[in-house]
Structure formats: C-alpha cells, structure tokens
Amino acid sequence: MRFTFQREVLLKLNRHITGTMVEYYFICKRKLYYFTKDLTMEHENESVLLGKLLDENTYGRDEKHITIDGVIAIDFIREHRILHEVKKSRSIEEASIWQLKYYIWYLEQRGVSDLHGQIDYPLLRQTVEVELSENDRERLRDITAEIPVICDGKIPARDPLISICRKCSYHDLCFI
Numbered sequence: 001m002r003f004t005f006q007r008e009v010l011l012k013l014n015r016h017i018t019g020t021m022v023e024y025y026f027i028c029k030r031k032l033y034y035f036t037k038d039l040t041m042e043h044e045n046e047s048v049l050l051g052k053l054l055d056e057n058t059y060g061r062d063e064k065h066i067t068i069d070g071v072i073a074i075d076f077i078r079e080h081r082i083l084h085e086v087k088k089s090r091s092i093e094e095a096s097i098w099q100l101k102y103y104i105w106y107l108e109q110r111g112v113s114d115l116h117g118q119i120d121y122p123l124l125r126q127t128v129e130v131e132l133s134e135n136d137r138e139r140l141r142d143i144t145a146e147i148p149v150i151c152d153g154k155i156p157a158r159d160p161l162i163s164i165c166r167k168c169s170y171h172d173l174c175f176i
C-alpha cells in the first residue's frame with residue numbers, strides 16, 4: 001500500500017517534466033528557467049538547426065520522435081527495448097545521458113521494465129550505452145523535485161560562465 005502511494009506521488013511530481021528540462025538542468029539552470037518561461041530561442045540558433053538536419057537525415061528506417069504522455073519524446077526505439085537518442089556531438093554528453101536516464105525512469109514508473117538506452121553520434125560513428133542504477137533513480141527523484149523550484153523562481157539562477165555558453169541560443173539574453 002505504501003509503495004503505491006509513493007509511486008502516485010512520484011507520477012504527479014514528474015508529470016510535466018520533460019526530457020529537455022532534465023537536459024537543461026545539467027547544462028544550465030538559467031537556460032532551464034528561460035525555456036520554461038516560453039523564451040525559446042533555439043529556432044534561430046545555428047547549432048540547433050544543424051542538429052535538426054542531422055536528426056532528419058539519419059536513421060530514416062526507424063519510426064522517430066515517439067512522444068509519450070506529451071512529456072517525453074524519444075528519438076527512436078529498436079528491438080531489445082533500447083531507447084535511442086541522436087546527438088550531434090559529445091559536448092554535453094553528461095546532460096544527454098541524464099536525459100536518456102530520465103526517459104527510462106519515467107517509463108519504469110509507468111510499468112515498463114528492462115529498458116536500456118543508447119546515445120548515437122552518427123557524425124562521429126560512436127555510441128554510448130546508458131543504464132539506470134538505483135543511485136540514478138534516487139538522483140532523478142531529487143532532480144525532479146528541484147526542477148519545479150528552479151522554474152517557479154522569480155528570477156533565473158546565476159550559473160557561472162562556461163565554454164559552452166558561447167554557442168548557447170540564450171547567450172545574448174544572459175550576457176547583455
């Protein structure tokens with residue numbers, strides 16, 4: 001009985017937390033804040049446009065962009081219960097790994113088991129296998145509790161300037 005209650009609470013907590021929000025949590029909390037305020041600037045960013053072209057022109061035989069509950073959008077799923085995410089470079093690999101771990105965790109909470117993940121880098125001809133551990137599940141519980149706090153703040157968080165900031169679509173907004 002207690003497990004069912006905890007599961008329902010977890011389902012309500014992360015109902016509207018998307019994979020993009022988890023990815024931005026690891027990249028930049030300010031970017032996460034702006035994104036959730038509908039300040040989307042990606043449509044003009046050259047790096048994002050290149051990523052979209054890559055997505056459109058790779059893995060054409062697979063059914064792509066599988067949206068679940070209007071919350072998570074998996075690039076594609078292949079046999080053996082492997083969720084795939086396609087990325088252009090490894091520059092934000094940690095964030096990409098956690099995004100995929102979130103997808104696995106999200107689906108586990110809905111009764112889907114034995115899932116694995118794989119990040120595909122078609123330009124690099126490399127892949128990274130992603131597994132979800134019990135420690136990862138605990139960390140995701142904390143992250144999904146922290147994301148609404150960040151997003152509901154009155155002002156965006158102050159993250160330090162890092163090398164990836166130069167390529168970010170929010171760069172001008174953050175540093176003017």
